[in-house]
Amino acid sequence: MTRPFILSASLAEAAFAVPQSAAPILQAAEAAGLDLLMMGRSGARPFDAQVLLAWAAPITTRLGLVATVPASNAHPFHVARALSAIDFLSAGRTGWSVIPEGSPDGMAEDMVGAARALWDGWGSDTLILDKARGRYLDASKVRASNYEGPFFKVAGPLNAMRPPLGHPLLVVDGDDPIDVADADIGLIGADGAAPAATRRLAKVSLDADVAALSNRFAAGEIDGVHFTLTDALAQLPEIGTRFGSLVADRIDATGDLRARLGLPIPQTASNQPGGAVVPENA
Amino acid sequence: MMDKQIHLWAFLQGIGFFPSGWMHERARPEGVFSMDYYARVAKLAEQGMFDAIVFGDQLQSRGAGGRTPERMAMPTLDPVSLLTAMAAVTKHVGLVATVSTSYNTPEMLAERFGAMERISGGRAGWNIVTTAHPATAPNFGDNDLPPKDERYRRAKEVVAKACELWAAMDREGPMLPQGRPVLVQAGQSADGRDFAARTAEAIFCPAANIDAGIDFRSDLRARVAVVGRDPDGVRIMPGLSCVLGGSEEEARASHAAILDLADDALAIEYLSESLGCDLTPFDPQGEIPVTTILEHTILPKADIARAVTPAHEKRTPLGAFAANFMRHPRGHNVFLGTPEQMADMMISWRDAGACDGFTLQPSYMPGGLEDFVEQVVPILQQRGRLRTEYPGTTLRETLGLPAREAVAA
Numbered sequence: 001m002t003r004p005f006i007l008s009a010s011l012a013e014a015a016f017a018v019p020q021s022a023a024p025i026l027q028a029a030e031a032a033g034l035d036l037l038m039m040g041r042s043g044a045r046p047f048d049a050q051v052l053l054a055w056a057a058p059i060t061t062r063l064g065l066v067a068t069v070p071a072s073n074a075h076p077f078h079v080a081r082a083l084s085a086i087d088f089l090s091a092g093r094t095g096w097s098v099i100p101e102g103s104p105d106g107m108a109e110d111m112v113g114a115a116r117a118l119w120d121g122w123g124s125d126t127l128i129l130d131k132a133r134g135r136y137l138d139a140s141k142v143r144a145s146n147y148e149g150p151f152f153k154v155a156g157p158l159n160a161m162r163p164p165l166g167h168p169l170l171v172v173d174g175d176d177p178i179d180v181a182d183a184d185i186g187l188i189g190a191d192g193a194a195p196a197a198t199r200r201l202a203k204v205s206l207d208a209d210v211a212a213l214s215n216r217f218a219a220g221e222i223d224g225v226h227f228t229l230t231d232a233l234a235q236l237p238e239i240g241t242r243f244g245s246l247v248a249d250r251i252d253a254t255g256d257l258r259a260r261l262g263l264p265i266p267q268t269a270s271n272q273p274g275g276a277v278v279p280e281n282a
Numbered sequence: 283m284m285d286k287q288i289h290l291w292a293f294l295q296g297i298g299f300f301p302s303g304w305m306h307e308r309a310r311p312e313g314v315f316s317m318d319y320y321a322r323v324a325k326l327a328e329q330g331m332f333d334a335i336v337f338g339d340q341l342q343s344r345g346a347g348g349r350t351p352e353r354m355a356m357p358t359l360d361p362v363s364l365l366t367a368m369a370a371v372t373k374h375v376g377l378v379a380t381v382s383t384s385y386n387t388p389e390m391l392a393e394r395f396g397a398m399e400r401i402s403g404g405r406a407g408w409n410i411v412t413t414a415h416p417a418t419a420p421n422f423g424d425n426d427l428p429p430k431d432e433r434y435r436r437a438k439e440v441v442a443k444a445c446e447l448w449a450a451m452d453r454e455g456p457m458l459p460q461g462r463p464v465l466v467q468a469g470q471s472a473d474g475r476d477f478a479a480r481t482a483e484a485i486f487c488p489a490a491n492i493d494a495g496i497d498f499r500s501d502l503r504a505r506v507a508v509v510g511r512d513p514d515g516v517r518i519m520p521g522l523s524c525v526l527g528g529s530e531e532e533a534r535a536s537h538a539a540i541l542d543l544a545d546d547a548l549a550i551e552y553l554s555e556s557l558g559c560d561l562t563p564f565d566p567q568g569e570i571p572v573t574t575i576l577e578h579t580i581l582p583k584a585d586i587a588r589a590v591t592p593a594h595e596k597r598t599p600l601g602a603f604a605a606n607f608m609r610h611p612r613g614h615n616v617f618l619g620t621p622e623q624m625a626d627m628m629i630s631w632r633d634a635g636a637c638d639g640f641t642l643q644p645s646y647m648p649g650g651l652e653d654f655v656e657q658v659v660p661i662l663q664q665r666g667r668l669r670t671e672y673p674g675t676t677l678r679e680t681l682g683l684p685a686r687e688a689v690a691a
Contacts, residue, residue, distance in 0.1 A: 014455070014456065015456065017397060017400045017401060017456055018400050018401065018403075018456045019370075019401055019402075019403055022401065047397050047400075048393045048394050048396070048397035048398075050363070050394075051362065051363075051366050051394055051397035051398050051401060052397060052401060053363075054362070054363040054364075054366035054367045055366045055367065055369060055370045055401045055402075056370070057317060057367050057370075058317050058320075058321060058367050058370045058371050059370050059371075073387065073389050073390055073393065074390065075385070075386075075390075075422065077341065077385075077421050077422065078360075078385075078386070078390070081359075081360045082360045082362065082363050084359065084360070085359035085360040085363035085364060086363050086367075088315045088316065088317075088359065089316075089317045089320070089363065089364070089367045090317070091316075091317070122357075127315075129311045129312055131304070131305045131306075131307075131309075131311070134302075134305055134353050134543070134544075134545055134547070134548060135352055135353060136304065136311070136351075136352060136353055136354060136355055136356070137350070137352055137356070138352065139349065139350040139351065139352045142343070142350040144348065152423065153420075153423035154420075154421055154422070154423070155420035155421050156343070156421065157343040157350065158343065158357070159340060159341070159342060159343040159344065159356070159357040159358060160357050160358075160359055160360060161315065161357055161359075276315075278312050278315045278316075279312065280312060
């Protein structure tokens with residue numbers, strides 16, 4: 001596929017934690033053509049983003065849902081499990097961003113390593129679901145991870161299936177970066193430093209020059225843009241109006257988030273290329 | 283509030299109560315990986331006027347001795363995620379997630395349930411568990427579980443701290459509609475019952491028959507009173523599975539057919555997990571390898587010896603022992619009969635003080651839940667024992683528990 005222009009935004013409004021606020025914001029994000037909505041950001045996590053992702057999954061259809069995960073108040077076993085569930089519930093629309101704020105050096109990277117090892121403990125084709133033969137899964141595709149990092153030691157296997165995306169999209173924010181060589185999405189920091197990632201998004205404001213961004217995209221300098229929302233309900237329609245043309249050619253694209261954004265799992269990140277397949281039961 | 287109302291909870295982990303349930307023609311094993319399934323099931327529970335949907339949980343993958351079973355339905359998805367997604371497509375039904383106090387910090391718990399409570403509009407419940415399976419510890423960097431008394435001591439501290447954190451969250455806003463999630467417990471031991479008596483607002487338990495129900499509920503209510511709480515502020519909800527039929531004979535035949543879906547290989551995998559020792563290398567026709575089991579099990583050896591010794595002494599073959607073990611699951615009440623008989627049974631338990639309601643464990647999913655909602659729920663409603671509309675929106679209101687002012691700090 002041609003390289004898509006990626007439209008992304010983060011929100012960190014405390015009011016998003018209640019359904020009366022969250023529902024219209026999610027609808028506005030979808031209407032604006034947003035590819036990724038990151039819940040929370042470094043220094044502003046007024047809610048448990050993983051929980052809100054689960055709530056958003058059934059009431060959205062194409063929006064990529066990205067959870068910020070604090071490295072210091074989470075455990076990779078729980079995180080890997082929750083993101084697996086959310087990726088199934090959203091049919092492959094999940095992402096995550098580990099926020100190092102306040103955690104010891106290396107803990108965020110350790111979180112990433114441990115969760116990846118747990119997701120890799122299940123093969124893409126583990127499930128069989130053959131009622132007639134009574135065979136639910138192929139046990140040879142399930143492995144203990146025996147992950148041992150500086151902070152987390154996790155035996156596994158995880159009691160959750162490999163996600164449909166294989167690994168949820170890993171987003172790294174250049175303004176509070178973690179040291180991972182193979183993220184999927186990097187948000188270019190204020191100092192211009194781009195995290196090592198398959199795609200890099202420029203952080204811009206709503207009045208950014210669309211033509212100039214389009215040129216930078218065409219020149220391969222950036223792969224899209226990221227907005228830091230302060231009043232999501234008001235700003236999302238404006239994003240749709242001003243920047244929607246950049247993603248208009250993909251508005252009907254189907255498939256999971258990796259397929260739509262042309263983002264295969266980096267070879268260095270996983271022991272297998274694909275996500276979990278659920279056989280249709282006869 | 284109608285007299286002797288029957289409360290209903292739906293325990294929906296996995297694909298049903300019976301290990302062979304996933305193979306039933308009306309089971310949908312692929313469904314548990316899709317939102318459509320959870321939306322349908324959640325709406326069904328709401329149609330059936332259930333108080334709440336409950337998911338159990340474990341923090342280890344299924345199996346024994348490092349071997350993952352091939353014939354049992356797994357893995358289970360994260361209950362908080364499943365229930366929160368179900369909240370988005372329902373309005374009334376409560377959502378009770380099982381989460382461990384041994385492998386979460388109070389901060390993690392408070393953040394997670396606080397978010398669930400807010401986004402569900404006050405329908406969150408926490409089934410507090412201390413985690414008893416030894417295979418959990420290596421997933422969290424430990425070799426062994428803490429001893430039981432230490433786990434319960436920690437549980438008390440964690441619950442108290444989480445309650446403080448929820449009070450702070452409630453003050454900061456947005457408010458937590460119930461002040462905090464409803465606290466649920468399922469411990470059976472003396473430690474567990476004491477903890478439940480001090481903490482729980484609803485209790486899930488096994489009770490194989492009406493007398494066991496009366497004994498448990500009387501004991502718990504007495505313990506609740508001893509610590510100065512009102513016994514009427516605690517709902518006791520024993521597990522109940524069922525297979526329904528147009529006649530008792532038909533129900534018995536359907537039950538036998540579900541059990542017959544299981545072969546020796548499934549039964550031995552199930553037994554292996556229950557005994558904490560992989561028995562799949564052994565001949566099903568041979569004797570029960572008691573020495574190996576007691577040498578290798580990671581579960582308490584005295585309990586395991588009690589479970590296997592009588593059959594071993596009778597020279598029961600391994601396969602036959604496994605099949606029989608799987609047919610008598612976990613001390614819960616399994617009702618076989620017509621919908622009218624089931625409603626009669628439920629009413630008689632309630633009137634005898636054996637329960638405040640039931641935690642339905644459908645034998646296979648979603649067919650077992652559909653049958654109950656379509657066939658038994660209308661009878662309970664006609665007899666004035668089950669509500670026809672929800673009294674409010676929060677789980678506390680649905681359970682008829684004291685309002686949030688009683689718990690909000």
